[in-house]
Amino acid sequence: MGQKGLTEDEATLILEEASDAPRHMKADDLAAWLGCTYADRETLRLTRIGACDIGPQARAELRKRKARLRAQRRRHDKGAKPRADWEAEHSISRTRRHQPPDVVPTPPRRWHRSVRSRPLPYRCAHTCATSEEAIRERHPTD
Numbered sequence: 001m002g003q004k005g006l007t008e009d010e011a012t013l014i015l016e017e018a019s020d021a022p023r024h025m026k027a028d029d030l031a032a033w034l035g036c037t038y039a040d041r042e043t044l045r046l047t048r049i050g051a052c053d054i055g056p057q058a059r060a061e062l063r064k065r066k067a068r069l070r071a072q073r074r075r076h077d078k079g080a081k082p083r084a085d086w087e088a089e090h091s092i093s094r095t096r097r098h099q100p101p102d103v104v105p106t107p108p109r110r111w112h113r114s115v116r117s118r119p120l121p122y123r124c125a126h127t128c129a130t131s132e133e134a135i136r137e138r139h140p141t142d
Helices: 008-020 027-034 038-044 056-078 083-090 132-138
Strands: none
């Protein structure tokens, strides 16, 4: 045999055990067969094998939470402030009084008159008319 001190009975026992194990398992099935817990998975840094005590959706939530905390730590190390602190320093309400709730700001005035309702000039460049009545005759608004 290949290993010194291994008897033929031990070798057949190992072969029987290996033949009983399925060749391809899903991540959670393999974790259940191995008895791999989430703590074992974290300490050994296993990513392809699941955990027998935590399901795939819970592992996805834990992964997202760890990523959020890692990003928050990275932003903090770069010198970014938490949003609550930043808003406390830069809030308008800290520097200016609020208007009473019954005061509504007026909307900006809009130019809503059509071109035809504006007064016409006294002289039209291409007709050389000088009176407003002559211009209205040549350019009817209706």
